[in-house]
Amino acid sequence: MTALVLFGLAIGFAPDADMVPALIDSDWAFLQAVSEHRASLLHTPPFALVAAVATLLLRTRERWLWGTVAGAAVLVHLALDSITIGPGVMWLYPYSEAFYGLNLANTRYGRDWGDQWLVRYLTHPLFLSEMALLAVAAFFARRSHQGPLRRSNHKAV
Numbered sequence: 334m335t336a337l338v339l340f341g342l343a344i345g346f347a348p349d350a351d352m353v354p355a356l357i358d359s360d361w362a363f364l365q366a367v368s369e370h371r372a373s374l375l376h377t378p379p380f381a382l383v384a385a386v387a388t389l390l391l392r393t394r395e396r397w398l399w400g401t402v403a404g405a406a407v408l409v410h411l412a413l414d415s416i417t418i419g420p421g422v423m424w425l426y427p428y429s430e431a432f433y434g435l436n437l438a439n440t441r442y443g444r445d446w447g448d449q450w451l452v453r454y455l456t457h458p459l460f461l462s463e464m465a466l467l468a469v470a471a472f473f474a475r476r477s478h479q480g481p482l483r484r485s486n487h488k489a490v
């Protein structure tokens with residue numbers, strides 16, 4: 334189960350691998366790269382399908398579960414990118430290259446963050462709520478990994 338959770342986390346972050354070529358293309362201008370990196374195929378629903386199918390090809394015992402996790406992890410990443418910050422995601426790719434998103438961070442909290450961009454991003458309620466979700470998931474993953482028998486053994490010690 335821990336391996337599946339770690340796999341889901343890794344695949345969930347995979348779309349942001351397109352930050353590397355965006356940073357190189359923008360001559361390491363971080364803000365420019367952040368706003369432009371979602372124009373790659375990694376931030377599209379077809380990539381979620383590719384991730385799911387590629388995972389199905391692996392010879393794992395529960396490959397349907399792993400494939401579903403892979404596809405869902407990418408789709409959740411795209412959904413969060415659409416809701417939180419930036420231009421959105423090309424949800425209708427390859428039929429359209431239009432970006433769809435709410436951009437809550439900028440529309441609700443202002444867009445002129447300048448040099449304070451990173452600090453404000455890391456202390457923003459949207460980012461903090463993502464970290465809280467991650468902490469809750471880690472708590473439940475650890476709890477399910479321990480199992481009821483192990484938990485009762487801890488109490489006895």
Ligand SMILES: [Zn+2]
Pocket residue numbers: 348349376410414
């Ligand atoms: Zn992203």
